[in-house]
Amino acid sequence: MSHDRSRGAAKILRARSFYLSALTLAAIRLICRRCGLSPFCVLIDAGGRFTLLAPNLDSVREGLKKARQEIDRWLFGRFFGQLRLNLTDETTLTGQDFFGRFGDKMRELNDALDRAKRQPWSGQIQSEGQWRRGAFAFDDGYPYGETVCPISGYGRPEVEWPTGEGQTIKVSRQTAQERRIGEELARAKAIEISEAGGPDSVAFFENEARTFLRIHSQLPDLANSASGGELYALNELAPGFGCRVIANHVPRLTRELRERFAEQGLEDDELASSEIGDALTFEQIAALAERSIRIVSRPFPRRG
Incomplete structure (x- = not known):
């Protein structure tokens, strides 16, 4: 970011790191919903990576396939291919693998994930082994031939952005949202991931897959919480809440x-x-x- 456009840069950078963490939480929640999994199936969730342990059933694989399509479609349209979530379900286990061979299975999982990374957006550009017509071009939301957001480098600049000394530039809605998230994080006490949105919620995914993030300036009252979502206290241990650390x-x-x-x-x-x-x-x-x-x-x- 250049000096004349750096006002609010700290908020954006803080928000982007947090946004990726929240996106991971939203993806896990959607996958668990589609596959009928309990939160206890989440073995690992750290550093933008997560591992789920699920029954090897056709219904689970179909649920994961649907969740992957919903996540890919939204990411592809929202970030124009610059951000993606790599998923794989190739690795299977038996009961014996938990006794002495679990490390080998984790390495097998990492190898499968590396293969998935080498086939980005395969579900978006192919269907039943055939190229999908029109899949190699973005829809009308991409600003072909237009100026893009000077902060993020993508997206149509539509929102006024103060640069200091009474001047403004136009940035994308995503950049404006990131700045708002950064401002809220400075005073945040908790976050909530659920299917119940609100006027200040951040939405992930589309239609019936929609999952929302809410940032709370105070710890919510658990007794009166009716969203059915996941609640995490930020940077503190609180009874009844999960814990997320956004800065050490x-x-x-x-x-x-x-x-x-x-x-x-x-x-x-x-x-x-x-x-x-x-x-x-x-x-x-x-x-x-x-x-x-x-x-x-x-x-x-x-x-x-």
Whole structure:
């Protein structure tokens, strides 16, 4: 990102990392719905990768096939082929594989996943061994011959974006959404993944596959939660909630730092609207580093 377009860059970068994590949660939830699986079938979910243990049944394979098509169709149309989720169901196990051979099976799974990576969008461009007509061109949503979003590099620029000093540029709706997510994350206490959307929800997938993300500034009341979704506390352990860590060390605004910002003429509109405890932006961290001001970080608390 160039300097004149970097206002809000910290929020976008923070949001993109979080968005991928939330997308993984939404994909897992959709696959479990389509295959009739319990959340206890999720063996691994970390670093953008997940592993499910499922019965080797035709109904499960059909459910996974449908979920893969729904996920691929949405990703292909939303991100124009720049983001994809590689899935494979080639690896099968028997009871004996859990006793001494499980590591071999995990390596077999990784090999199958590597093969899937070498066949990107095969389900989108082929059908029953034949090329799908029109599959190699995007629909009307792709800005052929037009200017694309200067921040993300794809998508039609439609939303006004402040660059500082009263100037604006136009960015894509995805970029604008990422900035909003980044702003909400600074104060977020919990997230929720469910099929129940709301006015501030982030939607994944389409039609009956739709799965929503909600960001909560306070821990929801479990007794009155009727969404039937998954609730995760962010960066803390809370009874009744799962836990997701979105940062290990987050530089945050303190009263001392606010005073030093003011003393050295570093106060700006973004800082003025920030509250004590909010995460610092990249620009603020850079300004602090230039003037050798000590940054106070609050690590994720360890519970013994």
